[in-house]
Amino acid sequence: MQGIVAAGHPVSAEAGAAVLREGGNAVDAAVASCLAAWTAEPLLTGPGAGGYLMVAGAGVEPVLLDFFVDAPSDRDRAPLVPIEVSFGDAHQVFHVGASSCGAYGTTAGLEHAVARWGSVPLSDLTAPAAALARAGVPLNAAQAYVSEILEGILVSSPEIAAQFAPDGRALREGERFASPELAETIERFGAEGAAPFYTGDLAAAAVDRVTRSGGTLSASDLSSYRAVERGPAHVTYRGRDVLTNPPPSAGGTLLALALARLDAVAGDAPPTPAELLDAMAVAAAARTPEFDAGLAEEGFLDRFLAAQLGSTTHVAVIDDDGLACSVTCTNGEGSGLIVPGTGIHLNNVMGEEDLSPLGFFSAPAGRRMPSMMAPTVVLGESGVELVLGSAGSNRIRSAILQTIVGVIDHGLRARAAVEAPRLHLEGDTVYVEPGIALDAGALGGRRLAPFRARNLFFGGVQAVQRDPATGALTGAGDPRRGGAAVAA
Numbered sequence: 490m491q492g493i494v495a496a497g498h499p500v501s502a503e504a505g506a507a508v509l510r511e512g513g514n515a516v517d518a519a520v521a522s523c524l525a526a527w528t529a530e531p532l533l534t535g536p537g538a539g540g541y542l543m544v545a546g547a548g549v550e551p552v553l554l555d556f557f558v559d560a561p562s563d564r565d566r567a568p569l570v571p572i573e574v575s576f577g578d579a580h581q582v583f584h585v586g587a588s589s590c591g592a593y594g595t596t597a598g599l600e601h602a603v604a605r606w607g608s609v610p611l612s613d614l615t616a617p618a619a620a621l622a623r624a625g626v627p628l629n630a631a632q633a634y635v636s637e638i639l640e641g642i643l644v645s646s647p648e649i650a651a652q653f654a655p656d657g658r659a660l661r662e663g664e665r666f667a668s669p670e671l672a673e674t675i676e677r678f679g680a681e682g683a684a685p686f687y688t689g690d691l692a693a694a695a696v697d698r699v700t701r702s703g704g705t706l707s708a709s710d711l712s713s714y715r716a717v718e719r720g721p722a723h724v725t726y727r728g729r730d731v732l733t734n735p736p737p738s739a740g741g742t743l744l745a746l747a748l749a750r751l752d753a754v755a756g757d758a759p760p761t762p763a764e765l766l767d768a769m770a771v772a773a774a775a776r777t778p779e780f781d782a783g784l785a786e787e788g789f790l791d792r793f794l795a796a797q798l799g800s801t802t803h804v805a806v807i808d809d810d811g812l813a814c815s816v817t818c819t820n821g822e823g824s825g826l827i828v829p830g831t832g833i834h835l836n837n838v839m840g841e842e843d844l845s846p847l848g849f850f851s852a853p854a855g856r857r858m859p860s861m862m863a864p865t866v867v868l869g870e871s872g873v874e875l876v877l878g879s880a881g882s883n884r885i886r887s888a889i890l891q892t893i894v895g896v897i898d899h900g901l902r903a904r905a906a907v908e909a910p911r912l913h914l915e916g917d918t919v920y921v922e923p924g925i926a927l928d929a930g931a932l933g934g935r936r937l938a939p940f941r942a943r944n945l946f947f948g949g950v951q952a953v954q955r956d957p958a959t960g961a962l963t964g965a966g967d968p969r970r971g972g973a974a975v976a977a
Contacts, residue, residue: 491977492808495903495951495964496522497880499973500529500626502966504617505806508609509977515806516544516606517614518977519814520599522804524618524675526818529626531666532635532643532653533802533820533880536674536686537695537828537835539594540818541734542602543721543864546873547812549606551732556598556716557860558591558838560852567703569840569849572641574822576946579920579938581882584840584849585642585825587704591838591858592714593695595818596683601716606814615679622675622832625667631971633662634945642837645825649834652827671832687711695828695835702826713855722790726752726867727897729874733865733889737784740861743772744886745790748893759898762912763931769887769914781846784859801862801880802970803951807962811955813876815864843883861885867893871957875903880970881948887913888948896954903954903974904965911947922947945969 492515494505504525505518513521519542527535534540539558545551569584603611628636636643640659644650652668653660660666677685685691692711699706721732724745731748734741747768751760760768783789801819824837838844844858845851852858861883867875875896879888888911895906910924918936921927922943940946949970954963966972 490809490962492518492806493953493962493964493974493976494518494522495805495953495966495972495974496526497533497802497949497951497966497970497972498526498529498629498632500621501526501804502973502975505804506975506977508614509808513609514607514810515808515812515814516602517609518808519804519806519816520603520607521614521617523599523816523818524615525621526802527618527671527675528622528666528668530632530802532639532823534818535820535834536596536678537593537833538818538820539836539838540598540816541738541862541864542598542814542816543732543866544606545732545813545866545868547810549812551721551866553719553721553734554598554602554716555719555857556594556601557738558594558836558858559710559714560839560854560856560858561591561704561706561710562854563850564705566705570645572645574638576638576944578940578944579946582842583822583837584842585645585822585837587699587702587824587826589824589837589840590699590704590706590826590835592706592710593836594714594716596678596686597714598716600683611682612679615675619672619675619679622668622672625665627663627665628660629971630662631945636660639822642822642825648827648829649825652832668832670830674831674833687714691828691831694831695833698826698828699835710854724749726893729897730868731865731893732868734863736789737857737859738862739776739781739784739859740863740886742790743776744863744865744889746775747772747886747890760894762925762927765891765894765912766914766919766931766933768890772886773914776846778847781859785856803864803878803880803949805876805878805951805953805964807873807876807953807955811872813866813873815866815876815878817862817864817878817880819862819880863889865889869957873955874957875952875954877950877952879948879950883915884913884946884948887911888950892950892952903952903963907950907952907965907967910943913947920946943969
């Protein structure tokens with residue numbers, strides 16, 4: 490085996506596995522999967538999105554590459570447009586429109602990753618993705634469900650409807666999403682790199698589309714954008730080193746706190762549901778206005794942990810040399826704005842309530858937004874043991890936490906850990922999938938909100954695992970989001 494790729498769609502996973510078979514490394518494979526996802530998972534990611542990429546293992550110094558969305562210029566703007574999204578047993582309001590668009594980072598990040606750690610030319614990685622966008626991919630059941638629940642966004646402007654709801658309704662299972670314009674954009678990315686997206690004609694077109702509708706994204710917002718390398722956040726769990734997303738991201742910091750809390754109180758036995766809930770509650774309570782304001786400060790993570798203890802897609806890859814790459818990208822739910830002639834659906838990160846706990850537009854222009862995304866790597870004595878990440882807004886950190894507990898504490902293989910039922914604490918409500926029994930003591934006075942079936946509300950974990958004793962590789966894509974794992 491030359492490696493294994495877990496991604497949010499079988500087509501995305503196969504694109505990465507094909508690169509491994511042809512001699513590429515884990516970073517090459519992860520980038521290829523991300524590019525394929527622009528067509529296979531078009532409502533979750535794309536060139537107008539942002540994300541994070543973690544590299545570790547095989548003697549490489551661990552690095553978290555931050556290419557998430559920057560807050561745009563601050564001036565008079567059009568109101569955000571609220572759209573209610575139903576998950577069946579839960580509802581959430583998202584905000585779209587021109588004012589929801591921040592400065593995107595995906596192309597800057599992927600180009601940086603290939604130049605820094607890759608072994609395959611960017612043009613070779615983009616060619617299959619461009620062909621895929623031109624031919625199209627039929628929506629599977631999971632992507633059709635995403636399309637159904639986001640239909641309010643997909644008909645919010647004429648251009649988004651033309652791309653994703655051509656008959657006045659969202660595309661359905663079996664119907665094909667294809668975009669020749671997106672294919673040309675991908676080809677340009679392969680030939681010219683990220684420059685046109687930030688200082689060239691694509692940047693100018695994006696700014697024009699946003700400002701014509703009252704948004705504030707400016708040419709200087711894009712021209713000043715940079716992907717940033719950061720040292721990962723480290724926390725010890727069960728004798729292993731867990732690497733995750735550091736500040737100014739919020740999700741990795743809160744995940745580290747929850748893991749450290751469990752490691753301190755759960756003893757040698759696997760944590761109980763009540764202990765999991767308590768760890769989630771500690772992390773949730775720690776997200777105060779002071780927490781969010783402090784994320785951008787140097788040394789915040791160490792000070793924070795010392796004091797406390799005293800619509801997204803993910804790709805996870807391990808290659809045969811033990812190099813691991815974990816990358817999470819998101820377009821939010823999309824703003825409803827398509828850059829004319831490019832197929833680029835711009836993000837709505839500025840309209841994500843979860844990312845603006847201090848209020849919409851409270852971040853100054855140029856500030857990297859505090860995402861919940863947390864690409865994560867677990868290291869043991871023999872190297873990488875687990876590579877994972879998740880989609881799912883505020884549910885990301887609870888999904889990753891429970892998957893790590895499943896593998897490390899319960900001894901589950903990656904697939905069983907990913908497919909295991911999950912719970913999530915939000916305020917005083919415990920959302921729970923079938924298969925988890927919670928008595929009154931475990932609930933601790935909180936309200937129970939049971940789901941009738943497994944649901945993408947609880948995240949979309951993609952994970953690959955390396956057996957520390959044998960080196961055998963396994964992986965799993967989350968069935969909640971139609972994920973898949975493909976061996977190379």
